[in-house]
Amino acid sequence: MHRTVATHREAVRQLLAPLGNGGRTERLALLDALGRGLAQGITAPLSLPPFSNSQMDGFAIRSADVPESGAELRVVAPVPAGAIPAALEPGTAAPIMTGAMMPSGADAVVPIERAVPDSFPVPGGQAMVRLPPAAAGTFVRNAGSDVAAGQPALAAGTFLGPGQLGLLAALGICEVNVYRPPAVLLVTTGDEVVEPGQPLPAGKIYDSNGTLLEAAMRQAGVCVIRAGISTDSPEQLRAVLRHHSTAADLIVTTGGVSKGAYEVVRQAMDGQDVEFLHVAMQPGGPQGIGTFDGVPFLGFPGNPVSCLVSFEMFLRPVLAGLFGAPAPRPVVRARLAASLVSPEGKHQVRRGTLLPGGLVRLEGGDSSHLVHALASSNALVHVPEGVSELAEGSEVEVWML
Template identity: 40%
Template structure:
């Protein structure tokens, strides 16, 4: 059997990030920036007021600490207006964010005058009760970012805050790596639509629902969902059609040694299958050209795996990842195999660190967001004992639980920070068919190959499971490890 790390490395070696495209900011959320972006505008673009109050020359109210200074009010400066110059010895009422009048060098808060805050008629004069200093409550043009300064470096993930920064610095669009379009194909004559009547021997097609959701949760775009019968001809046609609008095709089922597994039938070479050699499968009637490489990976669940390419009608060789068909195997395989492939396609892997630029970028590191990268691993203690997979690395869905009464960490098995405790989500552990218990899973616990058993208090590594954001986010432990 092949180690999971080696299998994933071989798969990733055949992938390149998708070509960058120019997108409006509104369509770029969550993508990875493909080039450094300098400021096209200073931020702020002009010197403005940080408070609602009165724009003045500081020298005109310098004695206000000893006795109030009364200045005539020459006009209003609402946000968005271009004010008239400030005449010496006068004040102008000004709103937060409004451009500072020429000649003014300070803003006195309305609370430090005799005027009441809120919508009121413009007063003829204002009594200043606090002596301002030059620069008081003033935001200088470019004090955040100057014209031409770096705003974001290539490799930054375009979060809401990042897009806001780009907009404020004058950008209306960005060059970014697009979302990968993923086509989902489930195989099996026994599959029926969810909710449909269930003939004897049939099962609901839960894998297509699971894969479609995982694609979106991992930041990719769902291109299509289709299903194939258990014949090589049916699968070849479905794969070719799926590849037409996709950057990646992910299948579930049909990669084992069963007599009716369509992917292995499509390969048609049992010796090559057994040896893990690449095979070219052609169906001339369907116009299909599919390259496949199968492997037995030392993981539980998910031992039978495959990957290759499908030739689309436009001549593109679209990557194909073939997963086993049991639902827990699909979840584990997606998280450990498909997720890294999506990261490669969308420019999210191979970069890390914080406060650094790439290419020609420079300037203050604080202005450059962290690049996409793996989080530090998180570990936990087993609150229950469970069986392991012997010579295979085990990935078992777990949930966070209170510490068992009287339990303590076993000595000599590593250290954990603030101790977290986990237990399998189902009494049958990592059974690949236990789909109904998956919603309870908050992470995958990783048990190294060769571990004889997991005992209470033993340390395990955790891999986070993707899930949509929700109101209970704050109740969960901090983000967990990437694979």
């Protein structure tokens, strides 16, 4: 019996849940917190805007002074941004700049282009201006209309991007408590695997998994510990893991988790609290999960696309839920540019390119070794378990990469 994608993702979440418990936080300056998850909710210490201000360059007025036919008002001292204006007397209009504080008594702003004349008079004169009516609140940003003092500003677990950091700066906050990213020990395995840049003997392949997964993890804000390539010796793999795992919050291996004769990760985990199973997913069905010497462990398949899909389906969303980072993948609905077939009992994940107009084009076939097709893609296309074929034009869920 194969485990469902949702069941395995929940198992990964439970495995890593202790990492989200208190104590794994640090206080950082705002820009250093970019891309992190907020560890504590933020309550607004002040209102935004902190005072009612003008949304336009124009004239601040008392709306009751201007009937439907318009009115001619005496122009008083202008109100520049940053100034504290005098109260607005009845029958007068104050030239006001965008963002400037509304005078006491004023409740509306008429844009300069609607005034006659449509320009500000020279200060100090006895100018008059004819203005059309404006309802109370017109072109006025009321104090607290964005967020009021004492209201929640950002919830714990919020991903801190430019917009969130800008809000915190507007609230006068310069430091925040964020989650420390987990440290992941990443080990690729296989006698057939060679480091890029080295000579490539016959029967060998270059290791793409290490670069692929480390890049995905670093993009997700994870601290990656690379231990190089381990051979198909269980003893050597155990030694590598024990040498590096004391500094790791999580161990991730690639390869050696299927049911073949030389599955080194399975052999190295003998006696450990690790389960090897099959998830109803293509690619990325074979998975390992448990602990090695008490350190959380995930074993991903060895084919490049399989290991990346495993990361995207299981580890990345769990990290986002626990630490508020990385940000979840944007999810859109798109229509297939061509028909497809899928194993009925599996959740299939295909590489694709989202095109203008809401079409998604599949890249390459469903084989898990097609790295070039992966590099040509900007999305993952999901075909749910139980769906065996979809016609051209069918709507599918797409995760943007």
